[in-house]
Amino acid sequence: MVRVYREYWRINILTTLEYRENFLMWLAFMLVYHGSAIATLYVVLHQFPSMNGWDFRQMAFMYGFWMLAHALHNTLFSNVSSIPEHIRDGNFDRTLVRPLDSLFATIATPGQIFPDELLLAAFYFGIATWYAGVHVDLAFVVLVPLIVAGGALIDLAIDLAISTLSFWFVRVDALKWITLQLEEEFTRYPIGIYSRSVRLVLTFALPFAFMNYFPAMYFLHKTDSSLPLPAIAGVLTPLVGIVSIALAYGFWRVGLDRYQGVGH
């Protein structure tokens, strides 16, 4: 499996480099794209010097957590969101005749993936950490990668669950789009500003709050009295990630048996 994965990345990078001009244009585009995303965030957040007790710097740090986890997910697991497409055009057949777990085989199908988004997100996170004045100690260095990995698993679990639905409904674009919008909307501000039911959903149903809100709270030494969770919840993200992906994987296995393929 390790060899397959290494080979997968080799092919990805080779494919990206095969089209040199496209790659350079893509890099330029990514810089502009992420730059403007951060600029927009800066403008939006600056309208609210303080929100629910969070100041601008703290919200920028919180956003960094989400951005990093989301970028890690996009870099490692982007193939999962193309599953519905492959189911529809029948190319999913090929995945099922590989001597690998079908989810792993899906994730390790080479395309043209390059870790540019992840590098930018890491850069942004570094700046935001410094800007928010978070104390960087050994615990921070050990915990942040684990939390980010957990956050990426949460993202993956939700993505996988939605993709799995396409074994029944074939097209799930609308649901996918709505979830991404919700995710982008609700990870930008401290969830304390939302109603109790939204907070509960973001904590227990679609646990996006574990990608950034709780971890940021933990490192900024904040407490949220509105939710029945202690501050330590911020470092439970890896656990939440593992539980989420386990559930989503179980659902995926059920869906696989329903696969009808295309044609007869």
Place this chain on the structure above:
Amino acid sequence: MAIIEATDLRKVFRSVVRGPGLGGAVRALFARDHEEKVAVEGVSFGLDAGELVGYIGPNGAGKSTTIKMLTGILVPTSGTVRVAGIAPFDHRAANAQNIGVVFGQRSQLYWDLPLRESFELLRAIYDIPLDRFRQNLAHFCEILDLERFMGTPVRQLSLGERMRGDFAGAMLHDPKIVYLDEPTIGLDVIAKEAIRTFIAEVNRERGTTVILTTHDLADVERLCRRIVLIDEGRVIYDGPLERLRSEYGTHRTLVVTLAEASSSEVVIPGATVVHHEMSVVHLRFDRRTTAAEELIRRVTERHTISDLAIVEPDIESIVRRIYTDGYARPEALPS
């Protein structure tokens, strides 16, 4: 020893029924009627290791559905499959290691990269020992003449070259069984021949079991001793190609060239005119009721002829007849 055993395989697809047009589509949003379509209706057969079998049927007969159940892609609605002792859909990964699959219309090669990069990835996926990999690759390069384009990005290969690459890719891990789904579709005569030679050689030299589904019956005539015919989800014939020919190929065609072109009708007792253009007349007759000599005598009594030939039915016309005449339904067919 049976390497593939399918017993009473059945596959039912369930789909939403929509009325025609936009109105129908809107109605289907609210009231969903489901329709069940039986794609495979109780297919059973066994294959011995080392066999090369043609699996044939018209579009929609259930060929690909059967193959997908054998390869573990689809879960049968009922019935059992054992491939090299394994139930494919319960143990997809283990089964995949034993099989090679070539989908003629779907490449497994990486479009943007040279052939050799795809092979490297396959080596990792199937965990092929390096010396075995090199040995196989060298062998395939030789029979399929791959060397010339190993370094060319796949997108720049011709269809024939790409298919050869796909074949090599499917065989690198020494599969016990290969499933070839329309492997020669769209290929020119020379490329077809190269692929056929390769299939025959792999089957003979390595003892690989081959299941071939194809529309091109020339593939079958050239390669398979045994064929399984399927129609409307059922096996309607399973046996040697020769027996099919002798049992169903009872009609011969006598092609007569008349000494002079005639537009008047040609009537010969015991034969039907199936084609008549200028001086050439095609007469179809049943060899069980009419002897060829007798027919020729009848023709020469009535016409002056300059040439004649007896055409044996090719497998294609036999199979076409079985499908169109529909007399070879399961109950009517000795199998």
